[in-house]
Amino acid sequence: MGMNNSCTFETVLLITFLTSYHMSKTTLISPDLSLDAAWELVHQHLTRAVSRDGAREEHAFRYLSLATVDVQGCPRQRMVVLRAFRNQREFVIFTDSRSDKVAEITANSAVSLLFYDDRRGLQLRVNGAASLIVSGDDVVTEWSQRGSKSPFSYTSVLPPGTPITHPEEAYTWKDDDSALFCLIRVEATLMEFLQLDGIRHRRSERSWIGDEVTSRWIAP
Numbered sequence: 454m455g456m457n458n459s460c461t462f463e464t465v466l467l468i469t470f471l472t473s474y475h476m477s478k479t480t481l482i483s484p485d486l487s488l489d490a491a492w493e494l495v496h497q498h499l500t501r502a503v504s505r506d507g508a509r510e511e512h513a514f515r516y517l518s519l520a521t522v523d524v525q526g527c528p529r530q531r532m533v534v535l536r537a538f539r540n541q542r543e544f545v546i547f548t549d550s551r552s553d554k555v556a557e558i559t560a561n562s563a564v565s566l567l568f569y570d571d572r573r574g575l576q577l578r579v580n581g582a583a584s585l586i587v588s589g590d591d592v593v594t595e596w597s598q599r600g601s602k603s604p605f606s607y608t609s610v611l612p613p614g615t616p617i618t619h620p621e622e623a624y625t626w627k628d629d630d631s632a633l634f635c636l637i638r639v640e641a642t643l644m645e646f647l648q649l650d651g652i653r654h655r656r657s658e659r660s661w662i663g664d665e666v667t668s669r670w671i672a673p
């Protein structure tokens with residue numbers, strides 16, 4: 454009898470939790486969507502995160518964790534801003550060419566990206582190869598149109614990570630040095646979303662071999 458009561462109590466708790474979960478989240482990937490439609494929505498979500506119509510500032514996918522591998526083979530993560538998303542699998546990030554992540558990518562192009570949209574309950578993980586774009590039209594355009602709008606981010610006299618005795622020592626910047634500004638371009642080889650939804654979560658992975666793409670549902 455006592456056991457039945459406690460089971461009933463736990464069931465009520467579980468239902469209460471799941472109901473409140475549903476009320477607090479607006480899922481992006483609804484249960485009725487086909488695999489292709491689900492991935493199309495994920496692409497639209499990423500595109501919105503970089504759109505210039507003002508929506509991006511508040512967008513959860515604007516910020517992501519970029520993981521690289523250091524020379525000892527240890528993973529290293531840091532937050533970055535997503536600047537562009539193209540061709541269903543290409544991600545662009547701005548950085549300072551003197552930063553550790555650039556040296557790590559030069560030695561090992563394998564990277565992973567992680568996004569999470571709490572309001573939608575949507576996680577996106579990306580594995581891929583990073584390349585560095587340090588000169589050329591893309592760099593010139595991005596620097597003149599966008600990089601220079603935040604010159605303090607990429608023009609510090611001291612390279613990022615330099616040991617200092619006081620924060621003030623780092624507060625000098627070069628006037629305009631686009632040579633320190635570079636783009637990190639990540640081409641995905643594997644993308645995986647997890648849509649949280651009470652207990653009926655949905656998870657899918659999409660992988661590329663060359664230009665050939667394969668998608669499938671997987672157990673959450």
Ligand SMILES: Cc1cc2nc3c(=O)[nH]c(=O)nc-3n(C[C@H](O)[C@H](O)[C@H](O)COP(=O)(O)O)c2cc1C
Pocket residue numbers: 516529530531532533534535546547548549552553554555613614
């Ligand atoms: C919210 C947020 C956004 C950031 N965006 C960028 C970015 O877009 N590019 C960048 O190089 N660093 C960015 N940073 C700083 C990095 O997290 C990191 O501290 C810095 O780039 C040095 O990283 P590294 O030494 O691993 O190369 C951001 C930090 C935060 C907290």
